[in-house]
Amino acid sequence: MxxxxxxxxxxxxxxxxxxxxxxxxxxxxxxxxxxxxxxxxxxxxxxxxxxxxxxxxxxxxxxxxxxxxxxxxxxxxxxxxxxxxxxxxxxxxxxxxxxxxxxxxxxxxxxxxxxxxxxxGGMGRVLGGLQCEPDLRQACYGYPLLNIAHGCMLEGVLLALEGRHEVFSQGRGNIKPTRVEEIWQLAQKHSFVLSPFFNQRGLWAKQPNDEEV
Ligand SMILES: NC(=O)c1ccc[n+]([C@@H]2O[C@H](COP(=O)([O-])OP(=O)(O)OC[C@H]3O[C@@H](n4cnc5c(N)ncnc54)[C@H](OP(=O)(O)O)[C@@H]3O)[C@@H](O)[C@H]2O)c1
The missing domain is CATH 3.40.50.720 (NAD(P)-binding Rossmann-like Domain)
Incomplete structure (x- = not known):
């Protein structure tokens, strides 16, 4: 950009x-x-x-x-x-x-x-939609677009979708370049993308398909 x-x-x-x-x-x-x-x-x-x-x-x-x-x-x-x-x-x-x-x-x-x-930074977006039960997102996540969450949470979701119930990056020093690439591959497979850039003032730039909260 x-x-x-x-x-x-x-x-x-x-x-x-x-x-x-x-x-x-x-x-x-x-x-x-x-x-x-x-x-x-x-x-x-x-x-x-x-x-x-x-x-x-x-x-x-x-x-x-x-x-x-x-x-x-x-x-x-x-x-x-x-x-x-x-x-x-x-x-x-x-x-x-x-x-x-x-x-x-x-x-x-x-x-x-x-x-x-x-x-x-560190935010991702689930293009297929993201639902939480109970839905605490409005209380915790005041973000300008739907389906945005922290990368650390989405990492767990991705691993669960793959049936991989394991510790992946938890613990000091385990976020290695190879692990970043690996989780990125899984993200692409499941249509998890980087969040559009935003801060407390809102989105840097709105895209035509962005569904705002
Ligand atoms: N977006 C995401 O998905 C995501 C995921 C995980 C974590 N986070 C966030 O990222 C942040 C770091 O998490 P972490 O797990 O990396 O924590 P961490 O391993 O405890 O590291 C925190 C670092 O902050 C430094 N620090 C603390 N106070 C400081 C200050 N006043 N000035 C300069 N450095 C300071 C500490 O080093 P020194 O003591 O040497 O300064 C330490 O290296 C947290 O806010 C966490 O919530 C975001």
């Missing part, structure tokens, strides 16, 4: 050592031009940097998100925080920002300011 090529972008991952953050890190490490990693615990960051080095990937690490915001074209926020914790005031005006946290990571006032550059 923005006409960007990953291999020409600097990527900053906030909370790169967490489960979701490290999954994003290892999946995207060799696909971007520059990799910037952030977490509070510098020991875990150094271990991650060494592992990436062993994979021939150069990375830059910091405990302060603001350090690399001015040079990042894409920012992924995947911290476990009780309420929005990050101000992205220092980021590039044309940066694309994925807020994958639940609760959200990015302070909403700023997300409003950035508008259509922030999207809620």
């Amino acid at each position: 923005r006409g960007r090529k990953l291999n020409d972008c600097g990527l900053l991952i906030i909370s790169s050592t967490g489960d979701i953050g490290s999954g994003c890190t290892y999946y995207l490490a060799d696909k971007v031009k520059a990799l910037f990693l952030c977490a509070r615990n510098s020991d875990r960051l150094q271990v991650q940097q060494r592992r990436l080095c062993n994979l021939q990937v150069e990375s830059h690490v910091t405990t302060s998100p603001a350090e690399f915001l001015p040079v990042a074209d894409i920012v992924i926020c995947a911290a476990s925080v009780a309420s929005p914790a990050f101000s992205l005031r220092a980021c590039k005006t044309d940066a694309v920002i994925c807020d994958a946290g639940y609760p959200k990571n990015i302070q909403p006032t700023l997300a409003n300011m950035i508008g259509e550059s922030v999207f809620f």
Whole structure:
């Protein structure tokens, strides 16, 4: 949508050592031009940097998100925080920002300011329709389109559809690139797609077939 090529972008991952953050890190490490990693615990960051080095990937690490915001074209926020914790005031005006946290990571006032550059990441959509019993979606999921849910929930649904009653990505470090590709294949088989981009202000762009809530 923005006409960007990953291999020409600097990527900053906030909370790169967490489960979701490290999954994003290892999946995207060799696909971007520059990799910037952030977490509070510098020991875990150094271990991650060494592992990436062993994979021939150069990375830059910091405990302060603001350090690399001015040079990042894409920012992924995947911290476990009780309420929005990050101000992205220092980021590039044309940066694309994925807020994958639940609760959200990015302070909403700023997300409003950035508008259509922030999207809620990690969301999928079931094209064939999604029903829950009891239906708690209106209480929990205030999303602008029908049939949208978190990727972690949809992963379980996909595995159940395949009759695979197993632990797939649960546990630290199990979201590996090969597993991402595997679940993506299953998603395509069952018509689970990426959610259209949206944030608290609504959809980035409405498509003709979008059935709004
Ligand atoms: N969309 C989806 O399908 C989906 C799926 C699973 C999880 N999530 C969401 O993704 C987020 C992360 O989940 P997770 O399972 O990856 O959690 P996790 O494994 O506990 O990792 C959380 C990371 O957050 C970092 N962190 C915590 N507070 C921070 C702060 N104030 N500043 C910077 N870093 C901070 C921690 O590292 P340090 O302590 O070193 O900072 C840790 O590495 C959660 O909000 C979760 O709800 C979304």
